[in-house]
Amino acid sequence: MTKRIVVTGIGATSPIGGTAEESWQALLAGASGARSIEAEWVEKWQIPITFAGQAVVPAADILTRQETKRLDPNSQFALIAAREAWADAGSPGVEPERLGVDWATGIGGLWTLLDAWDTLRERGPRRVLPMTVPMLMPNGGAAAISMDIGARAFSRTDVSACASSTESIANAFDHLQAGLADVIIAGGSEACIHPLPIASFAAMQALSKRNDDPATASRPYDVTRDGFVLGEGAAAVVLETYEHAVARGARIYAELLGGSVTSDAYHITAPDPEGSAAARAMLTAITNAGFTPGDVAHINAHATSTPVGDIAEYNALRRVFGDAVEGIPVSATKASTGHLLGGAGAIEAVFVIKALHERLAPPTINLTSQDPEIHLDVVTSPRTLPDGDLLAISNSFGFGGHNAVAAFKTL
Incomplete structure (x- = not known):
C-alpha cells in the first residue's frame, strides 16, 4: 500500500534570510544575497571572483560557542536549519527508533580540512585538533542533527554534487514508504565560500565575473548570463506519513509525491x-x-x-x-x-x-x-x-x- 507523505516543518538559513520565512519573504521582494566578500584572503590570494551569496545571519550568532567550535560551518548551517524545521513541525513526539535523518552535502567539511592542512604545514602535527576528522566528514551534518533530536532509526548522507539534497528528499520519501521511520528530517547544507573552490570554479569559467555588481550577477535565462554565484547555507524539511501527521494534529504545508x-x-x-x-x-x-x-x-x-x-x-x-x-x-x-x-x-x-x-x-x-x-x-x-x-x-x-x-x- 502506498503511503501519503506530507511536509509538516521547514527551516532554512540562506544568503537572503536567517530563517525559512525570512528567506521566502526576501525572495518575494526580489532580494539578492550576492555581495562582496570582506575577507583578507581575497586580496592575499588574488582571488579573481570577489563576491558570493554569503549567509545573511552568521552561524555564530545563533549557535553556542561550543557548537561553533566543534562543528564545521557546513554542519553549523545544517543544525540551524534542522532545528528550525523541527520546531516548526511542533517537535513531533516520536519514538527515537522511528525517527530518521536523510541529509546531504556536495562537498562537506571543507573549511575544517583546509584549515587543518594549513595548521599541519605551518605548526606541525601536534597542533592539529583531535576533532578534525569528525568535523570534516561529509556526514557531520547528519550526525549533528541526529544527536540533537535523538534520531535512531538511521542517519544517512547523500553526496551527489548539486543534486544532493533533492536526492536526500527523494530518499526520505522511499524510506518512509518502506516503513523505516515515521518521521524524517531531510535536506542539505553547504559552506564552501573559501579561496580554493572559488579559484577552482573560476578556473573552469563557471562563476559570474560581475565583481562590480554582485547583486545582478546571477541571471538565469538572460542573454548576458556568464556563470553562477556561489552560495552557502542550509534548508530542511520535516516529512512524515499523513496518518502520523493527522493523528498528532500537525499543520501540513504540502504533500511530497x-x-x-x-x-x-x-x-x-x-x-x-x-x-x-x-x-x-x-x-x-x-x-x-x-x-x-x-x-x-x-x-x-x-x-x-x-x-x-x-x-x-x-x-x-x-x-x-x-x-x-x-x-x-x-x-x-x-x-x-x-x-x-x-x-x-x-x-x-x-x-x-x-x-x-x-x-x-x-x-x-x-x-x-x-x-x-x-x-x-x-x-x-x-x-x-x-x-x-x-x-x-x-x-x-x-x-x-x-x-x-x-x-x-x-x-
Missing part, C-alpha cells in the same frame, strides 16, 4: 546538452506520482545562470512538456540565493512548498533580456497560482551527471 534520480553518464562537469537523462528524471517523478506532464502547474528550475547549463535544462524541459512548457510558470530562485551546491535542492524545495502552500510563484530577478533560444514563461514578479490541486516539481542537476527531481502537491 516522491522523487526520481538518474545519471547522464556523459561528462564529469558538463550536462548532456540533449537533456535526455534529466528529462527522464522529471518524467519519472511525475508519472510515479500518478500524474502526467500536463498536470504540472509550477516548476522551480535548476537554472544556475551558466550559458551551457540553462540551455541543457531547457532542452530537457522541452523533451518532457513539449510546446506546453511555454505555459508553465517557471521560477529560477538561484538568481536571488546564489547556488548553494549540495544545499540548493533543499532551499528550492522549501520555496516550492511555500509556493504551493501560499499559491504564489516566486520571482526570478535580474532577467532583463531573455535568451531567444529559451522559450519559457519565467516568473519575474510574484504570480498567483490557480485554485484546485496543484502539482509542482523542483529540479536539481550536478557535476558527475547527477539528476534529481522532487514532486510536490497541494493538500
